[in-house]
Amino acid sequence: MRQWKYGYTIRIGEKHLRTGAVCQDSVFALEDEKCIVMALCDGIGSLPLSGRAAQLAAAAACHILRKCADINFYHHAEVPNGMMKDLLERVDRFVTGKFSEEGADRSQGDSTLAFVFVSKLFDFGFAGCLGDSAVCLIRKSGNICLTESNANLESTASLHIREPWRLAKSEAFRLGDDFFGAILTSDGMDSEIYTKNSSQVFRRAQVYFNAAQSGNVEQTLAALAERAVRQSGGELDDDISIAVLSRAVGDVIFPQDVTWLCACGARNRLENSYCFRCGRDFLTLYSRVSFAKYGGKTQFFRYANQHAALERRILDGITNQNK
Ligand SMILES: [Zn+2]
Structure with a gap:
């Protein structure tokens, strides 16, 4: 045991x-x-x-x-x-x-x-x-x-x-x-x-x-x-x-931090409200995504981060709609 x-x-x-x-x-x-x-x-x-x-x-x-x-x-x-x-x-x-x-x-x-x-x-x-x-x-x-x-x-x-x-x-x-x-x-x-x-x-x-x-x-x-x-x-x-x-046996390696992808291509820490590179507002950029449907913001981006093509498509989709 x-x-x-x-x-x-x-x-x-x-x-x-x-x-x-x-x-x-x-x-x-x-x-x-x-x-x-x-x-x-x-x-x-x-x-x-x-x-x-x-x-x-x-x-x-x-x-x-x-x-x-x-x-x-x-x-x-x-x-x-x-x-x-x-x-x-x-x-x-x-x-x-x-x-x-x-x-x-x-x-x-x-x-x-x-x-x-x-x-x-x-x-x-x-x-x-x-x-x-x-x-x-x-x-x-x-x-x-x-x-x-x-x-x-x-x-x-x-x-x-x-x-x-x-x-x-x-x-x-x-x-x-x-x-x-x-x-x-x-x-x-x-x-x-x-x-x-x-x-x-x-x-x-x-x-x-x-x-x-x-x-x-x-x-x-x-x-x-x-x-x-x-x-x-x-x-x-x-x-x-x-x-x-x-009760771990040996050190546990934690996964990479979850990030949100900006339209400019920069990756931002989830806790940051503005893109560090271009200053875009996260809330405005992702206003069309209802995170609750996916179990919250973290769950949404954790999944998205692991599926880069999907993540890009989502972002393109919402930025096109925002136009
Ligand atoms: Zn940006």
Whole structure:
């Protein structure tokens, strides 16, 4: 049987070091003979007790999922508003109860939640995400990132809002030979590991995932996070947390990043709204394509990128229509 490896690092942001604010990220992991579960919560920065809320929520999510590990809940996890709804309700109830025991005001602390659960008994996994933390599933059949996708949301979704499951994403999946593992991360690492409004996992995220292969996972992750912060030139000022779970044997090579082809022939990163060469607006250029029909922008271009002739025909088609 293949061995599971996991670890995480939390790096306190410069801003929090300067102001003396507590780190509001929390990661929790549990393993027993039935399952492995990891959860990562990013406290909502505007509330003073979010660090505590994040800590309680991450632990609660792990304990609740472990309690479910006796049974095969794969089909319940597949149902929209099924397992995810149950889980979010129970985590919120737990945090609210603890706050009340501690005499704290629940409205003063809240957090996001990203988690991955792996059943050792029934060969399936379950992952989910609420708010702008992210969970990247690393698979032979293609990596996918679950994260908040609605760019129009005024604020990040969190546990203690009304019906949070409506804004959550989750995925139940078979392990088989397909599943290598997962990366959980707070929103400080978007643009390094994933990007908002997309399900794309960046190729450069492979170094974080492959940290699980090193002798000391947490030390390697910490060094990588530190390097990313230094290279960002002050952009990554926030608390950063990354957790990795892997059963890969040896390093996994991630696929090339998905790109959108411009009418001028240049390839642009999916997160870029304008062509780097000619400045064309992506939204205008591709306004006639309804990406939702193809399972989203990332899925559409991932397929298109692998079929260059088709990709060119689509572009010619839409630019002719646009004339
Ligand atoms: Zn262009």
